[in-house]
Amino acid sequence: MNIYRAHILVCNGEKCNSQNAQAIYDEFKTQIKKNKLEEELTVVQTGCIDQCSQGPVVIIYPSGVIYTMVRIEDVTEIVTEHIIRGNVVNRLLGGENINLDSVIKSLDQVDFFKRQVRIALRNCGVINPESIEEYIAYDGYQALAKVLTGMTPEQVIEVVKESGLRGRGGAGFPTGVKWEFTARAKGDQKYVCCNADEGDPGAFMDRSILEGDPHSVIEAMTIAGFAVDSNQGYIYVRAEYPIAVKRLNIAIAQAKEHGLLGKDIFGTGFNFDLEIRLGAGAFVCGEETALMTSIEGKRGEPRPRPPFPAVKGLWQKPTLLNNVESYANIPAIILKGAQWFSSIGSEKSKGTKVFAVGGKIQNTGLVEIPIGTTLREVVYEIGGGIPNGKEFKAAQIGGPSGGCIPASHVDVAIDYNSLVQLGAMMGSGGLIIMDEDTCMVDLAKFFLEFTADESCGKCPPCRIGTKRMLEILQRITDGKGTAEDIDKLEILAKNIRVSALCGLGQSAPNPILSTLRYFRNEYMAHIQDKKCLAGVCKSLMQYVINAEACRSCGICSRVCPAGCIKGEKNVPYVIDQTKCIKCGACMEKCPFKAIYKNA
Amino acid sequence: MKSIAELNQIKKDALARISGNNGFRVMVGMATCGIAAGAKPVFNTLAEEIKQRELSNVDLTITGCIGSCRLEPLVEVIDPLGRRVTYAKVDPQKAARIVAEHIVNGRICLDYTIGAALSAPN
Numbered sequence A: 001m002n003i004y005r006a007h008i009l010v011c012n013g014e015k016c017n018s019q020n021a022q023a024i025y026d027e028f029k030t031q032i033k034k035n036k037l038e039e040e041l042t043v044v045q046t047g048c049i050d051q052c053s054q055g056p057v058v059i060i061y062p063s064g065v066i067y068t069m070v071r072i073e074d075v076t077e078i079v080t081e082h083i084i085r086g087n088v089v090n091r092l093l094g095g096e097n098i099n100l101d102s103v104i105k106s107l108d109q110v111d112f113f114k115r116q117v118r119i120a121l122r123n124c125g126v127i128n129p130e131s132i133e134e135y136i137a138y139d140g141y142q143a144l145a146k147v148l149t150g151m152t153p154e155q156v157i158e159v160v161k162e163s164g165l166r167g168r169g170g171a172g173f174p175t176g177v178k179w180e181f182t183a184r185a186k187g188d189q190k191y192v193c194c195n196a197d198e199g200d201p202g203a204f205m206d207r208s209i210l211e212g213d214p215h216s217v218i219e220a221m222t223i224a225g226f227a228v229d230s231n232q233g234y235i236y237v238r239a240e241y242p243i244a245v246k247r248l249n250i251a252i253a254q255a256k257e258h259g260l261l262g263k264d265i266f267g268t269g270f271n272f273d274l275e276i277r278l279g280a281g282a283f284v285c286g287e288e289t290a291l292m293t294s295i296e297g298k299r300g301e302p303r304p305r306p307p308f309p310a311v312k313g314l315w316q317k318p319t320l321l322n323n324v325e326s327y328a329n330i331p332a333i334i335l336k337g338a339q340w341f342s343s344i345g346s347e348k349s350k351g352t353k354v355f356a357v358g359g360k361i362q363n364t365g366l367v368e369i370p371i372g373t374t375l376r377e378v379v380y381e382i383g384g385g386i387p388n389g390k391e392f393k394a395a396q397i398g399g400p401s402g403g404c405i406p407a408s409h410v411d412v413a414i415d416y417n418s419l420v421q422l423g424a425m426m427g428s429g430g431l432i433i434m435d436e437d438t439c440m441v442d443l444a445k446f447f448l449e450f451t452a453d454e455s456c457g458k459c460p461p462c463r464i465g466t467k468r469m470l471e472i473l474q475r476i477t478d479g480k481g482t483a484e485d486i487d488k489l490e491i492l493a494k495n496i497r498v499s500a501l502c503g504l505g506q507s508a509p510n511p512i513l514s515t516l517r518y519f520r521n522e523y524m525a526h527i528q529d530k531k532c533l534a535g536v537c538k539s540l541m542q543y544v545i546n547a548e549a550c551r552s553c554g555i556c557s558r559v560c561p562a563g564c565i566k567g568e569k570n571v572p573y574v575i576d577q578t579k580c581i582k583c584g585a586c587m588e589k590c591p592f593k594a595i596y597k598n599a
Numbered sequence B: 001m002k003s004i005a006e007l008n009q010i011k012k013d014a015l016a017r018i019s020g021n022n023g024f025r026v027m028v029g030m031a032t033c034g035i036a037a038g039a040k041p042v043f044n045t046l047a048e049e050i051k052q053r054e055l056s057n058v059d060l061t062i063t064g065c066i067g068s069c070r071l072e073p074l075v076e077v078i079d080p081l082g083r084r085v086t087y088a089k090v091d092p093q094k095a096a097r098i099v100a101e102h103i104v105n106g107r108i109c110l111d112y113t114i115g116a117a118l119s120a121p122n
């Protein structure tokens, strides 16, 4: 590793660049090389440092001297005087007008962050997740103390009900009501479980909470144990989350050591213990009955409901199951009150929701927003818009069980009810943004491949139905679809929805139904015109060489892995379409942009 | 834990340590996303630099995911006055300079800040 004696920063902001900052940067590089200083010095281009009226700006570290209105002729002087001889070039100093306070220095000043409201993620990125003291420093275990020393189970349930919190794992069932059902169920032994299976591809909300703030889940589960009268909890987490598992284990051990788990917590006589169960990463094991079957040590397959887990769950005992994010909200609700929580969010859906925003968006990442925030705000303000100047086409919300929201509905407020009206759903927090280059039939196929693959096979509607739907989608994207295929898809979808045993099968048709609802024209284009408008489906597009633009350099022919591009000097090259495997390598490498996709 | 008083004592002690009035707190985002982006060598470099310079007033710690995946590894420095600076896309070399410049000399490395990372051309 090189440690440099000094750093020269040249502002690369728009304004500075319009005044030759790039040339100044290049000149520094040249001069440094000329003086053989490369080993000691480095020149860096920085983002705008907000001194635009005085640009171009150059800063020299370690002294921190700021030169303003630098011209290319000044570079030699800065190098010989300042860098080599150590004398500051006074005439270039900006004087008192320089103020670096306006430069964005921390994350909480950035739009991506400013628009978020962090409740479930309140400690993520704030505390050391492996230190119970730090959790306690930020009010950790105060909610548990309040509950155990001053509230009855009924009061706890009442607060959770009043807060309006709904399950964040996908189904959106009111959490307080679920707690009440479990509390009322008769049984000598009850269990509290946490669903940390997180099977939605691309989603990582729960993982982040477990990795960043594991104690919040432990505290919440203990509170739940008190509320429903249970002394034993299980956290079901996928083994593919080794860091989450490690930090959970550390946290549980610390909580036990501090007497925050175990016997006679806060001297109140209340006992609660917690164990981790690892899942092997099957999507179906996130479904509540399959999850409990898996904890019991059996093959993770769903069972019919009713009986619901609140009545007969784990080992046939009354069981409360909630999602990681649902739990992470609980301590804050107990401490700050139901009114506080229900003042955040929309009229009917309270609080916040964490989304894992991915796909064709500038700021990919994890965001926690008040429910009722519009999709437009998420995409354009928090998300920073679509990269490469492309158009926003649609968002897939709720992963393989969810649906899409087309650009025409970008102003929808994201809440449980409004999304259902659009044929989508809140889901567990997967939010994939798609641009104009996405084929919606291909998207539906992607999710069906996933559900067909993840179907556990116990019930025929899901096992066979998802396979048949996938075959039809394959046919359509191969350009072999017929008009009846759409009818078949719709009939199958509707039947599977009502007949599958669990939510996996019941929701598997959603991506098809929702893309059919908004993008039927794309299905028709594949079927009738044999065209994929987005140029994604390989069977329906060709790579073609524009004879006029081709300079016969032969690069395409050399990179083609199928050896199917031929030509010679002064004669345009041609792609043999019968052999082309449509990898696109030729188009990528053509220096003259002579190769294009013919969709 | 037998009483709320005991809990509050731990809280008081921990708070005093975290926001102690004459130290720096340096946090490295070390959830799966940060580690995948290279946070471990960054953490090790910070630890090494702090040790070599015998800086006793620096509380270096891991933390969870702050959400900005594309800017990882992220390092936050909170100075003794509670002023917060977030450094983005940090690598071991930048980490060494952050210790030397910001923590030792009290000068923020402007070109590594999140603001600079966001306004830089991709």
Ligand SMILES: Cc1cc2nc3c(=O)[nH]c(=O)nc-3n(C[C@H](O)[C@H](O)[C@H](O)COP(=O)(O)O)c2cc1C
Residues within 6 Å of the ligand: A166, A167, A168, A169, A170, A171, A172, A173, A175, A195, A196, A197, A198, A199, A200, A283, A284, A285, A286, A287, A288, A289, A321, A322, A323, A324, A326, A327, A428, A502, A503, A504
């Ligand atoms: C196929 C399928 C997968 C599921 N995966 C998850 C999951 O990974 N995590 C989760 O919390 N809930 C998942 N659920 C929802 C659970 O069945 C259950 O509704 C939820 O864990 C209850 O917790 P909540 O009320 O706090 O949301 C899944 C449901 C289905 C049908």
